[in-house]
Structures are given as C-alpha cells and as structure tokens.
Amino acid sequence: MTSALINSLRKGNRLALSRVLSQVENGTEAGLTALEELFIETGTAHKIGITGPPGSGKSTLVNALTRELRRREPEKKVAIIAVDPSSPFTGGAILGDRVRMPDLQDDKQIFIRSMASRGALGGLAEQTEALSQVFDAAGYGFILIETVGAGQSEVDVVNLAHTTIVVDAPGMGDDIQSIKAGILEIADILVVNKADRPGADQSVSYLKNMVEMGYARSITNGKHHLENFHEKTVAATPSADWIPPVLKTVASEYQGITELTDAILKHAAHLRQSGQWHAKDQAAIRTNINHQLIAGLLKDFHQNVPVELVDSVVEKAQKREISPNAAVRDLLAYNRNNTLESSE
Amino acid sequence: MTEKKIRVLIAKPGLDGHDRGAKVVARALRDDGMEVIYTGLRQTPEMIAEAALQEDVDVVGLSILSGAHNALVPQVIANLRANGQTDVVVFLGGIIPQDDIQYLLDHGVFKVYGPGTDTREICKDIRETVKTKA
Numbered sequence: 464m465t466s467a468l469i470n471s472l473r474k475g476n477r478l479a480l481s482r483v484l485s486q487v488e489n490g491t492e493a494g495l496t497a498l499e500e501l502f503i504e505t506g507t508a509h510k511i512g513i514t515g516p517p518g519s520g521k522s523t524l525v526n527a528l529t530r531e532l533r534r535r536e537p538e539k540k541v542a543i544i545a546v547d548p549s550s551p552f553t554g555g556a557i558l559g560d561r562v563r564m565p566d567l568q569d570d571k572q573i574f575i576r577s578m579a580s581r582g583a584l585g586g587l588a589e590q591t592e593a594l595s596q597v598f599d600a601a602g603y604g605f606i607l608i609e610t611v612g613a614g615q616s617e618v619d620v621v622n623l624a625h626t627t628i629v630v631d632a633p634g635m636g637d638d639i640q641s642i643k644a645g646i647l648e649i650a651d652i653l654v655v656n657k658a659d660r661p662g663a664d665q666s667v668s669y670l671k672n673m674v675e676m677g678y679a680r681s682i683t684n685g686k687h688h689l690e691n692f693h694e695k696t697v698a699a700t701p702s703a704d705w706i707p708p709v710l711k712t713v714a715s716e717y718q719g720i721t722e723l724t725d726a727i728l729k730h731a732a733h734l735r736q737s738g739q740w741h742a743k744d745q746a747a748i749r750t751n752i753n754h755q756l757i758a759g760l761l762k763d764f765h766q767n768v769p770v771e772l773v774d775s776v777v778e779k780a781q782k783r784e785i786s787p788n789a790a791v792r793d794l795l796a797y798n799r800n801n802t803l804e805s806s807e
Numbered sequence: 808m809t810e811k812k813i814r815v816l817i818a819k820p821g822l823d824g825h826d827r828g829a830k831v832v833a834r835a836l837r838d839d840g841m842e843v844i845y846t847g848l849r850q851t852p853e854m855i856a857e858a859a860l861q862e863d864v865d866v867v868g869l870s871i872l873s874g875a876h877n878a879l880v881p882q883v884i885a886n887l888r889a890n891g892q893t894d895v896v897v898f899l900g901g902i903i904p905q906d907d908i909q910y911l912l913d914h915g916v917f918k919v920y921g922p923g924t925d926t927r928e929i930c931k932d933i934r935e936t937v938k939t940k941a
Binding site for chain 1: 811812814833834836837838839840841842843844845846847854857858860861862863890891892
C-alpha cells in the first residue's frame with residue numbers, strides 16, 4: 464500500500480502526494496515509512512520561509528511571489544505550506560490562507576497545502592519540516608513556508624528555510640521595537656508590505672537602521688557561528704557577509720515583487736557560493752535529529768519509569784518537601800539505574 | 808502529539824457573494840475540533856475539486872444561495888470522482904428548494920441542510936459518516 468503510494472508520488476501523481484502528506488502529518492506508520500524512503504531523495508529544493516505579524520500580508524505576498532517565481536523559472540514546480548493556528552481549546556482550526564491565493568489555482572505545477580499548528584508554538588506545526596521533505600522529494604524546486612501570524616519569538620522557520628523573509632506592515636512599531644531580539648533578527652530579507660499606506664518610509668528607515676547596527680556588530684564578532692551551532696541557541700547566527708535588504712511591496716498590486724524575487728534568487732546564489740547552503744542544511748538536519756531525540760528519550764523515559772513514581776515526586780514537590788529540580792534528579796537517577804538512589 | 812483530524816473544505820461555488828452561512832458552519836466545525844479549509848467566494852467546480860485534492864480532505868461542504876445548485880453540485884462531485892477522490896463526503900447548505908433535494912442526493916450529495924439547521928447536527932453527521940469510512 465505505502466510503496467504503491469510512494470511510487471505513484473514519484474511519477475508525479477498529485478493525489479498520491481496529497482495522501483502521503485496526510486500520513487506524514489498524522490505521524491502514522493505509513494507516514495514514517497514514506498519519510499524514511501523519501502528522505503534520501505531530498506536536498507535540492509530551495510526552501511523560503513515567510514513570516515511576520517498577523518495581517519501583514521504574508522499570504523497575499525506568497526500569491527504574488529509564487530506567480531513571479533513560476534514566470535522566472537518555469538521548469539520549477541512550487542509548493543506552498545501555509546500554517547494557521549489550532550484552537551487551544553478544541554484543537555479545531557480555520558485554515559484560510561487559500562482565500563488570499565486566488566491567482567494560483569489554474570497552474571498544476573503549484574501545490575498549496577494548509578496545515579494547522581496543532582499546539583506547536585514556534586510558528587510552524589510539528590510536521591511542517593517533514594511535509595517540506597515530501598515536497599522536496601516529489602521534485603518541487605521552490606517550497607514556500609508561510610508561518611502562523613508571528614509575534615516576536617516564533618522563529619522556528621529559520622531552522623527550516625534557506626531564505627527567511629520577514630514581512631512587516633507600516634505602523635507596526637517604532638525604532639525600539641526594531642532593535643528588540645527575536646523575529647526581525649532572523650530575516651535574510653525584510654519586506655515592508657502594504658507600502659502604499661502612510662508610514663511605509665518610516666518603517667523602512669527603522670528596519671534599515673536595525674540592519675546597519677546588526678551588521679556593525681557581526682563585523683566586530685568577525686565570523687558567523689554556524690560551526691558552533693548549539694542546541695541552546697535556537698538558530699544558527701546569521702552571517703556577516705549578507706546584508707539583509709529592506710524592500711517595499713504592495714503585494715495585492717504586484718508592486719515590488721520583481722525586486723523581491725531578485726533578492727531571493729541572489730540570496731540563494733550567495734548561500735551556494737559561500738558554502739552556507741551546506742552549513743544551513745547541516746544545521747537543519749541537526750535540529751531535526753535533536754527534536755526527534757528529545758521526543759524519543761522522553762518516550763523511553765516514560766516506558767522505563769512508572770507513572771506512580773512520577774506522581775509521587777510531583778506530590779512531594781507540591782508539599783514543598785523537595786524542589787522540582789531535585790524531583791527531576793531523582794527521576795533521571797531512576798531512569799539510569801532503576802532505583803531511586805541518587806548520588807547525593 | 809499527532810492525531811488524525813477530520814479535514815473539511817468549505818467552498819462557495821458560483822457567483823453569489825454571500826458567505827455568512829458558510830462562515831457560520833466553518834466556525835461550528837472548528838469549534839467541534841475539525842480542521843476547516845475555507846476557499847473564499849466564486850469558485851468553479853474545477854477549483855473546488857483541485858483544492859480538495861491538494862488538501863486531502865474527508866469532507867467537502869458547499870454553500871449555494873444563487874439557485875444554481877442543480878448545475879454546479881453534480882459538476883463538483885464529478886470532478887472530485889474524476890480526480891480519484893471517490894470517498895469524499897459532500898454536503899450542501901443554502902437555499903435549496905425541497906423539490907431539488909432528491910435530485911441532489913441521487914447525484915452523490917450526502918445531505919442537504921437548510922436555513923435554521925442546528926450546527927451540532929452537521930458536526931454529528933460528519934463525525935459519524937467519516938468514522939464509518941475510516
């Protein structure tokens with residue numbers, strides 16, 4: 464069943480592709496098998512992340528950008544993964560990004576897939592990366608990943624995308640907002656969308672200032688830190704030799720889209736020439752392995768340590784007999800030695 | 808971590824521009840824990856079937872107020888089937904005269920919901936039908 468589905472995906476059958484995406488999203492056995500088979504066929508797609516606050520126009524920008532990418536490189540298929548939030552109460556979701564992409568429906572070389580975040584908090588769903596791997600293996604040359612409307616710290620997309628575009632709209636904040644840590648730092652390209660509205664030039668100048676300050680800092684640091692990528696830092700530090708351009712667009716009118724596309728293709732060329740394409744790929748794979756390792760270890764732990772023991776240390780901590788920190792030490796000791804004796 | 812969610816496409820075929828009913832149903836299904844993809848107004852049967860294919864939905868809900876249901880709905884279903892989505896459940900809401908309902912059911916519609924339907928009934932029907940197909 465699964466191998467028949469995978470073979471027909473390889474032959475370009477879009478229903479098969481869609482079904483494999485569902486299996487992978489739901490984490491079924493068939494999905495895991497498909498991922499294992501398909502992973503070795505990945506590694507060619509250019510993954511482009513699009514993030515920014517709700518209402519900044521991400522979906523409309525994706526609509527315009529996809530049309531332009533298809534025009535520029537007609538031999539490449541384009542996949543779009545559009546993530547919207549799940550309700551924290553019911554788990555349900557309204558996935559409405561397709562409404563903003565009316566111009567992409569006649570082109571069979573474009574495939575749009577909506578995804579609910581299903582409780583994940585980093586701006587993507589847990590299986591977004593896995594879905595992007597399926598599209599990559601299915602021969603999609605560009606994969607656009609649109610995050611949920613992001614605030615300041617939903618930065619997971621940077622680990623997945625080769626090129627990260629942060630979209631802002633005029634009037635979203637002042638120069639202090641722009642030097643805070645978080646989402647603006649992850650941009651390879653900054654876009655002020657809805658640039659026909661008042662305040663666009665002001666926003667552009669705030670963002671340019673931010674970029675210049677950051678550039679000065681990274682020069683003094685002298686190098687980028689992809690080699691030192693560490694699980695504690697959420698993302699690899701951006702490099703000093705790419706200065707993020709700040710661009711104005713009016714996506715609904717297709718204004719500024721040519722320049723944005725130029726910047727994306729230029730960034731891809733830069734990544735390949737500087738060796739960062741390889742480094743980013745490695746960082747993404749390391750993050751992926753780390754995530755799965757954490758999930759696997761937790762699963763092992765719960766199989767190994769009886770739930771009663773966990774309950775009992777929770778109770779002790781609640782009575783303030785021990786701290787949560789000590790409780791964890793005890794649990795980990797039990798997990799290692801099958802006894803509560805820790806080394807204290 | 809991950810689980811199977813019921814995925815529903817809510818679409819408005821044809822030319823009428825009123826989507827309040829569609830949105831009310833979308834919201835009710837969301838509140839029932841389903842993942843609802845909304846496509847917007849003025850969709851052709853081909854566009855709806857294409858979206859259903861890309862989203863691999865279990866259910867397609869159509870809303871029509873224009874009177875064109877006898878023409879549009881069978882086309883949507885024919886397109887779904889032609890794409891290989893033979894098991895997708897299609898339901899219909901809007902202003903549908905009593906006399907047309909049997910015709911639509913004969914052409915593959917699972918159920919027709921008129922104005923004033925309790926949205927809980929729709930949720931319950933969908934859950935039961937999708938479960939028996941799984």
